[in-house]
Amino acid sequence: VENSATRMERAAFGGGRHWDSGFLDASVELNQGRYGVPFAAAFEGEEDGPGIELDADRTVFRLNGGLRGLGGFLEDAHAHVTYIDWSHLELEGDEVGTMFSNESLVFRAEAYQQQRGSWTGTFGVWGQARSFEAVGEEALSPPVDQFSFAAFALEEVDLGATRLAGGVRVETNNYDVGGGLPDRDFTGVSGSLGLNVGLAEGAALYSNVSRSHRAPALEELYNNGPHIGNLTFEEGDSDLQSEVSTGLDAGIRLQSDALNLEAGAFFYDISRYVYLAPSGEIEDGLPVGRYLQGDARYLGMEASADVRVTEGLRFLAGFDFVRAEVTDTSE
Numbered sequence: 001v002e003n004s005a006t007r008m009e010r011a012a013f014g015g016g017r018h019w020d021s022g023f024l025d026a027s028v029e030l031n032q033g034r035y036g037v038p039f040a041a042a043f044e045g046e047e048d049g050p051g052i053e054l055d056a057d058r059t060v061f062r063l064n065g066g067l068r069g070l071g072g073f074l075e076d077a078h079a080h081v082t083y084i085d086w087s088h089l090e091l092e093g094d095e096v097g098t099m100f101s102n103e104s105l106v107f108r109a110e111a112y113q114q115q116r117g118s119w120t121g122t123f124g125v126w127g128q129a130r131s132f133e134a135v136g137e138e139a140l141s142p143p144v145d146q147f148s149f150a151a152f153a154l155e156e157v158d159l160g161a162t163r164l165a166g167g168v169r170v171e172t173n174n175y176d177v178g179g180g181l182p183d184r185d186f187t188g189v190s191g192s193l194g195l196n197v198g199l200a201e202g203a204a205l206y207s208n209v210s211r212s213h214r215a216p217a218l219e220e221l222y223n224n225g226p227h228i229g230n231l232t233f234e235e236g237d238s239d240l241q242s243e244v245s246t247g248l249d250a251g252i253r254l255q256s257d258a259l260n261l262e263a264g265a266f267f268y269d270i271s272r273y274v275y276l277a278p279s280g281e282i283e284d285g286l287p288v289g290r291y292l293q294g295d296a297r298y299l300g301m302e303a304s305a306d307v308r309v310t311e312g313l314r315f316l317a318g319f320d321f322v323r324a325e326v327t328d329t330s331e
Contacts, residue, residue: 003038132218138228300322
């Protein structure tokens with residue numbers, strides 16, 4: 001396939017120290033790549049024009065630390081910081097058409113409770129600062145700064161054959177955008193409750209019910225331009241609202257030396273589901289896709305089996321099925 005070549009290089013190094021009461025480690029990962037986008041020139045009406053290639057660089061720095069055996073209410077505490085600097089140039093022959101830059105700093109800190117009888121749990125915070133910018137004739141969106149913060153907790157009670165777990169997460173997202181588009185703020189609460197019932201040794205039934213909140217992504221809100229990477233002219237909607245979904249899943253697990261079997265089904269009802277829909281229009285030689293919202297429903301099932309036939313032979317099989325529908329339009 002013409003203009004489909006890919007070249008990538010990666011290097012990573014790191015180090016750390018672990019001792020009885022804690023650990024500290026750091027690592028750096030460097031990625032560089034150049035790859036063609038097949039058919040992109042043809043979509044722009046330039047079959048004989050220069051091919052479009054993406055020249056990308058990505059640097060990741062990670063820092064992890066933790067303390068063990070804290071005593072009292074807490075057992076362990078961990079903290080993680082990740083910095084990602086990603087950019088790519090959209091090349092049309094030897095000329096730079098558009099430059100994309102995306103920097104993000106993500107942190108997470110969590111504390112693990114000492115087990116008290118049948119109770120145990122984890123709680124913590126998470127945050128992200130992201131800066132996105134596109135420069136050039138075909139800039140996909142205006143510059144956007146995103147700030148996110150969340151607090152979460154998970155508690156579990158072990159009653160022997162039965163285990164209960166419940167979790168809650170509060171998250172806020174703020175978008176500070178240029179280009180005359182409106183800034184947006186989203187805050188929501190997600191929660192879940194799970195049940196695991198042991199039937200016999202190696203066998204258990206499980207079920208989970210959840211209600212979750214998801215803020216629209218930066219791309220869904222503010223993209224408005226050609227996205228050569230997926231050959232679509234994307235049109236975001238800065239008035240999108242948060243998704244809210246209610247989910248239920250249940251299944252059975254069987255585990256033994258000779259057999260591992262799991263089968264389950266799930267159902268999700270999603271209000272204000274965000275999806276990229278083809279409009280049938282053409283812009284800049286690319287099909288136009290618009291980010292829309294509508295109520296949606298996901299229904300599915302999945303199963304997997306791992307059977308030991310002999311000491312040196314195992315048989316594995318899997319199956320999954322999903323039916324998703326935008327209920328507003330029956331699509």
